[in-house]
Amino acid sequence: MAERMAIVNQKGGVGKTTTAVNLAAYLAIRGKRVILLDLDAQANATSGLGFERDDSRNGSYELLINEVPLCDCVHDSGRRNLQICPGSIHLAGAEVELATMESRERRLRNALDAGDLSYDYLLIDCPPSLGLLTLNALTAADSLIVPIQTEYYALEGVTLLLDTIQSVKQSLNPELQIFGIVLTMSDLRTQLAAQVEEEVRKAFGERVFKTVIPRNVRLSEAPSHGQAIVEYDRRSRGAEAYQQLAREVIRRSRRR
Amino acid sequence: MAERMAIVNQKGGVGKTTTAVNLAAYLAIRGKRVILLDLDAQANATSGLGFERDDSRNGSYELLINEVPLCDCVHDSGRRNLQICPGSIHLAGAEVELATMESRERRLRNALDAGDLSYDYLLIDCPPSLGLLTLNALTAADSLIVPIQTEYYALEGVTLLLDTIQSVKQSLNPELQIFGIVLTMSDLRTQLAAQVEEEVRKAFGERVFKTVIPRNVRLSEAPSHGQAIVEYDRRSRGAEAYQQLAREVIRRSRRR
Ligand SMILES: Nc1ncnc2c1ncn2[C@@H]1O[C@H](COP(=O)(O)OP(=O)(O)OP(=O)(O)O)[C@@H](O)[C@H]1O
Ligand SMILES: Nc1ncnc2c1ncn2[C@@H]1O[C@H](COP(=O)(O)OP(=O)(O)OP(=O)(O)O)[C@@H](O)[C@H]1O
Ligand SMILES: [Mg+2]
Numbered sequence: 059m060a061e062r063m064a065i066v067n068q069k070g071g072v073g074k075t076t077t078a079v080n081l082a083a084y085l086a087i088r089g090k091r092v093i094l095l096d097l098d099a100q101a102n103a104t105s106g107l108g109f110e111r112d113d114s115r116n117g118s119y120e121l122l123i124n125e126v127p128l129c130d131c132v133h134d135s136g137r138r139n140l141q142i143c144p145g146s147i148h149l150a151g152a153e154v155e156l157a158t159m160e161s162r163e164r165r166l167r168n169a170l171d172a173g174d175l176s177y178d179y180l181l182i183d184c185p186p187s188l189g190l191l192t193l194n195a196l197t198a199a200d201s202l203i204v205p206i207q208t209e210y211y212a213l214e215g216v217t218l219l220l221d222t223i224q225s226v227k228q229s230l231n232p233e234l235q236i237f238g239i240v241l242t243m244s245d246l247r248t249q250l251a252a253q254v255e256e257e258v259r260k261a262f263g264e265r266v267f268k269t270v271i272p273r274n275v276r277l278s279e280a281p282s283h284g285q286a287i288v289e290y291d292r293r294s295r296g297a298e299a300y301q302q303l304a305r306e307v308i309r310r311s312r313r314r
Numbered sequence: 315m316a317e318r319m320a321i322v323n324q325k326g327g328v329g330k331t332t333t334a335v336n337l338a339a340y341l342a343i344r345g346k347r348v349i350l351l352d353l354d355a356q357a358n359a360t361s362g363l364g365f366e367r368d369d370s371r372n373g374s375y376e377l378l379i380n381e382v383p384l385c386d387c388v389h390d391s392g393r394r395n396l397q398i399c400p401g402s403i404h405l406a407g408a409e410v411e412l413a414t415m416e417s418r419e420r421r422l423r424n425a426l427d428a429g430d431l432s433y434d435y436l437l438i439d440c441p442p443s444l445g446l447l448t449l450n451a452l453t454a455a456d457s458l459i460v461p462i463q464t465e466y467y468a469l470e471g472v473t474l475l476l477d478t479i480q481s482v483k484q485s486l487n488p489e490l491q492i493f494g495i496v497l498t499m500s501d502l503r504t505q506l507a508a509q510v511e512e513e514v515r516k517a518f519g520e521r522v523f524k525t526v527i528p529r530n531v532r533l534s535e536a537p538s539h540g541q542a543i544v545e546y547d548r549r550s551r552g553a554e555a556y557q558q559l560a561r562e563v564i565r566r567s568r569r570r
């Protein structure tokens with residue numbers, strides 16, 4: 059199986075981290091071996107699973123910049139089947155450090171290829187930009203999950219993202235595909251959400267997951283307890299939606 | 315008066331653009347001469363005011379990278395007292411281009427110092443990162459407005475932002491100050507929003523604006539019409555909050 063998936067969208071605050079953390083948790087519960095790799099200097103996915111900042115621990119910065127082997131950068135998350143390669147503040151400087159390195163877009167791919175850990179899914183939580191960190195994720199990934207918030211600005215940014223994916227496919231990673239598009243923070247009481255959903259389904263058809271993630275305050279409360287939604291409130295609408303999404307991801311993986 | 319203010323927070327989706335656009339519009343209505351400078355490749359502030367993508371027009375990329383004079387990069391917005399220096403997709407590559415330039419963090423400051431346009435407020439909408447574009451804004455600005463969404467992840471990122479501001483003050487821009495912190499997207503029906511507000515006011519005291527921007531769907535609808543909230547729905551709660559914020563900004567400016 060061993061699928062590497064980047065959760066990517068340069069628009070900020072669209073639910074990348076929330077999707078990465080909660081999808082990882084539900085896939086692990088379904089018996090899939092999951093590694094969650096946090097490639098954002100904010101390290102939200104890391105703290106969202108309850109990891110305190112600990113700069114003495116190796117993580118995605120050391121993997122990418124210091125070439126520390128993958129098995130030394132991946133840590134137990136305290137949950138069965140789920141491991142984490144934590145993010146850190148050091149990633150804030152990584153973009154500039156990478157800019158002058160040889161094969162600067164391929165460093166993550168090379169690090170993952172050299173690693174000898176086995177997994178079913180390796181999910182990469184990306185920062186809100188199309189800089190060298192995200193380019194590394196697009197080059198390393200087999201496929202992409204693109205969260206799109208049901209808002210106007212989020213819709214606008216999709217063209218820029220698709221153009222970038224195309225150019226990565228041509229030059230760095232020809233096998234790269236969009237695994238799926240997930241609509242997030244949808245408040246169906248508003249006309250805007252319904253309009254954006256209609257436009258996205260019209261433009262991307264089957265690639266859009268049937269599961270739509272509703273706006274649900276429990277999802278934004280869970281990280282302050284260092285818990286995935288399944289641990290914080292498994293009966294919430296947010297939990298049910300991510301459980302549903304995990305099922306859809308597993309079904310799609312089988313069909314590929 | 316001529317105050318340069320950067321609207322900054324590396325956390326994505328916290329309301330930077332919505333604050334930049336709507337504060338600019340209300341300051342202009344109050345008779346202040348305003349330039350809105352869009353430093354984000356997503357160019358949301360540009361489209362939020364109704365500007366179509368037009369790559370033949372000079373904007374912030376040309377100002378920063380090609381050293382085109384400020385007066386050739388600033389355009390009429392169709393509103394009295396409000397001009398715009400548009401963002402564009404080209405900014406996506408600017409981070410890497412800047413990485414190998416001389417005085418790479420000071421290029422925006424130098425470009426603004428050389429410009430001979432007069433204004434009362436120059437607002438800079440920053441992208442969701444602490445890369446070289448945002449560092450240019452922090453080096454060029456007199457002061458900062460920091461939108462903080464009343465959510466856990468947004469609160470977490472503040473330390474990283476403050477550390478960066480400190481290091482810019484020490485090495486690049488000693489006069490830089492936080493003009494104000496504005497709480498955004500606050501849904502006071504949730505306990506989380508009230509908790510975050512309490513923590514922010516405890517940590518930052520007077521620097522936090524009294525005005526809190528509520529979550530209000532009209533604010534997210536306005537950009538799809540290319541309008542500021544004052545044009546789209548001036549009686550909405552979102553409009554009233556940003557009008558209030560503009561008053562507070564003017565009052566604080568007088569006291570400085
Ligand atoms: N479905 C949802 N309902 C309610 N709140 C949500 C939902 N999804 C995410 N959130 C909250 O919205 C905010 C933005 O989500 P998140 O941080 O996951 O987005 P992101 O795309 O990872 O942001 P960034 O671009 O900064 O990395 C967070 O505070 C999160 O808790
Ligand atoms: N007070 C509010 N109420 C409701 N929606 C809002 C509010 N403020 C902003 N929004 C919406 O939330 C989304 C995020 O806001 P915005 O794009 O202004 O944030 P940003 O910090 O500029 O994002 P980025 O980090 O991508 O630049 C947008 O779709 C916007 O329309
Ligand atoms: Mg994130």
Ligand SMILES: [Mg+2]
Binds near residue numbers: 330331
């Ligand atoms: Mg923005």
